[in-house]
Amino acid sequence: MKYAIRTQLTFLIAFVFLALIFFFMITGAIALYFGLNETIDQQLAIESKRMTELFESEYCDLLVETGDNRKLLRDEFVEDLNEMCQYKHQFVLFSLTTNNGRRVYSGGELKNIQLLLSKVLFTLQDGCYNQRFNGRFYRVYINRKGWGRLILGMENETFFEVVDEFKEIFLIGIPIILVLIYLGGKFLARRAMRPVVATAETADKMSLTNLEQRFFEYNKNDEFGILTKTLNNMLARLETGIRRIQQFTQDAAHELRTPLTILRGELELLYQQSDLSEEYQSALQKALDRTIILNKIVDDLMLLAQSDSGQYPLHKTSFCLDQVIKETLEDVKILGESYPIEVVLSQCDEIEFWGDEQLIRRLFLNLADNALKYTQQGRIDFSLKSQNNEIEIKISDTGIGIPEEDLPHIFDRFYRVDKARTTAKGGSGLGLSISKWIVEAHDGQIQIESTLSTGTVITITFPQS
Numbered sequence: 247m248k249y250a251i252r253t254q255l256t257f258l259i260a261f262v263f264l265a266l267i268f269f270f271m272i273t274g275a276i277a278l279y280f281g282l283n284e285t286i287d288q289q290l291a292i293e294s295k296r297m298t299e300l301f302e303s304e305y306c307d308l309l310v311e312t313g314d315n316r317k318l319l320r321d322e323f324v325e326d327l328n329e330m331c332q333y334k335h336q337f338v339l340f341s342l343t344t345n346n347g348r349r350v351y352s353g354g355e356l357k358n359i360q361l362l363l364s365k366v367l368f369t370l371q372d373g374c375y376n377q378r379f380n381g382r383f384y385r386v387y388i389n390r391k392g393w394g395r396l397i398l399g400m401e402n403e404t405f406f407e408v409v410d411e412f413k414e415i416f417l418i419g420i421p422i423i424l425v426l427i428y429l430g431g432k433f434l435a436r437r438a439m440r441p442v443v444a445t446a447e448t449a450d451k452m453s454l455t456n457l458e459q460r461f462f463e464y465n466k467n468d469e470f471g472i473l474t475k476t477l478n479n480m481l482a483r484l485e486t487g488i489r490r491i492q493q494f495t496q497d498a499a500h501e502l503r504t505p506l507t508i509l510r511g512e513l514e515l516l517y518q519q520s521d522l523s524e525e526y527q528s529a530l531q532k533a534l535d536r537t538i539i540l541n542k543i544v545d546d547l548m549l550l551a552q553s554d555s556g557q558y559p560l561h562k563t564s565f566c567l568d569q570v571i572k573e574t575l576e577d578v579k580i581l582g583e584s585y586p587i588e589v590v591l592s593q594c595d596e597i598e599f600w601g602d603e604q605l606i607r608r609l610f611l612n613l614a615d616n617a618l619k620y621t622q623q624g625r626i627d628f629s630l631k632s633q634n635n636e637i638e639i640k641i642s643d644t645g646i647g648i649p650e651e652d653l654p655h656i657f658d659r660f661y662r663v664d665k666a667r668t669t670a671k672g673g674s675g676l677g678l679s680i681s682k683w684i685v686e687a688h689d690g691q692i693q694i695e696s697t698l699s700t701g702t703v704i705t706i707t708f709p710q711s
Contacts, residue, residue, distance in 0.1 A: 255438065259431035260424075267423060283385065286400055287374045290387035293330075294398050297338055298391065300326060308351070309344050309393055320351060327353025335401035337384075341368065342394040354399075356380070367397060376402065441470040445477070458485065506544060510537045543676065550659065550676065553683045560602045560687060567599035567606070567637070571630050574610040578618065578626065586623040593629040597637055599708070601688045609684045612677045613641050613704055621645035624701075632710060639706040648696035656694055657682045 305323045308316060327338050330353070337354030352359045362379050370388055377386045377399065385402040388395065444462045452459050460481060461474045513534045517527065549558065571594065579589045599606070617626045624644030631638050648656060655661045660675035685692045689709055696702040 253435075255435040256428070256431045259434050260427045263427045263431065264424070267427075283374075283402070286385045286402060287387070290374065290385060290398055290400055293336065293338075293400075294387055294389050294396055297327070297330065297340075297398065298389070298396060300330070301340060302393075306393065308349070309342055312346070323351055324353055327351070331355065337399045339363065339397040340394065341397070348394070356399075359399075363397065368395065441474065445474060452481075506537060506541050510534065510541060513537060547676070549680060550683065553687070561604070562601050563603060564598055564600050565603045567597045568594050568630055570603065570607055571610060571628060571639070574607065574614060575628055577611065578614045581615075582618050582626070585618070585621070587618070587621055588625045589628075590625065591628045591630075593631050595630055595632045597630065597632050597710075599637070601708075602684075605684045605687070609681050609706075610641075612681045616677060617641060617643040617645065617702070620702075635710045637708040637710050639708075640703060642701060642703040644701040647698040647700050647702055648694070649698060653694060653696060657692075 301323070304326075305319060308319055308323065311319055323340075327340075331338055335355060337352065337356040337359045339350060339352040339359050342349045342351070350360045356362060356379060359379075364377075367375070367377070367386065367388065372389055373387075375386045375388070377384050379399075383402040384399040387398045387400075389398075390396075441462070448459065448461050460478045513530055516522070517530045517534060522530070572591065575589060575591050582589055614626070614628075621643045622645070626644075627640070627642045629638075629640045652661075657678050659679045662675045682692055685706055685708075691707050693705045694702060695705070
């Protein structure tokens, strides 16, 4: 996946934000829970105070009364307690210590509450506690007095309220939050990775012909800023080194050209002398052949050095591409007269082409020369056609072919599939490199398909202007 780090960063940011949200939600739930409990505790304290005042002002005689008076007073007290707890989901229990033992009086929604309460409650210190009766949660307030103990309970809806609140949040809020987190994370990740993407796109456009290209200057003094500055400094050093190599190649080729030309001329003059023995003529012929090869290598090196530095002057004009390929075909037929090879032009559309005619001729001759060298017998087929706004040129042969492991390196400079055989045939290993440069200089593409002992097919495509 393209820019996978950006995707990972998006999910990482989303995960961090989601974890923070859940943390704050849980913290909020806990705070809400204790807040609601505190509210209930305050209500219980108020109710406890009212009931204590009621008892101490009107019914404290229950501590000493006996007989019918106690029964009447007890009934009134229980009735008042029921009225005070009515519609409030409460219960109340007074445990009085009298001379005749412990007496219990209760009121509220839970009948016979004294039977439901755990004996442990009567031993606890003053305060609020959570209890469960009949499957419902209650907040129980215990307050000890000199006359006994007051136990007041109120149904605790805190838990259910918190659950309801979070149910609404999860059903409505969480999907929205997830979408917002994802979009926010994607935006932040894209923003954070923007310098990396810009650097990658710039690096993809760099080549030997635009060594002055530099990465986008990221003006912040962070890791990306340091990285781009470091890479730009490295590119400056590489450009200096490559420029020196290119200049050395041009200078060396230029310096070699003159003495080689002189040497070739002198050898040709010597070869033309009639008084030379056959042995000397053979030696001069070999020396002359080697000099011609060296001259060609120097010319090729000069061309490649100029092309690398962008200094080679392209002279583009409009010309008939079909005429050029027909003339190339005639040259190939002459060169292949001594071989049992059939040279044909299977298709040739009339095409007006915009480019450097001399370079295009050199391209066709280079490729045709390669086909002749490695085709012992059989057929060399040329075709030129125009289709889908593209010009397609194919040169196929029935030669010895190229091993599959050599195909990725076939356009490398000085690369030879069979070094001994190629040298014997006068090859320098630069022909295909020059051909590739000529094609790319005209915004085209070149591909080679080959099978050992079967043949090779070279396909060139140019955009149709």
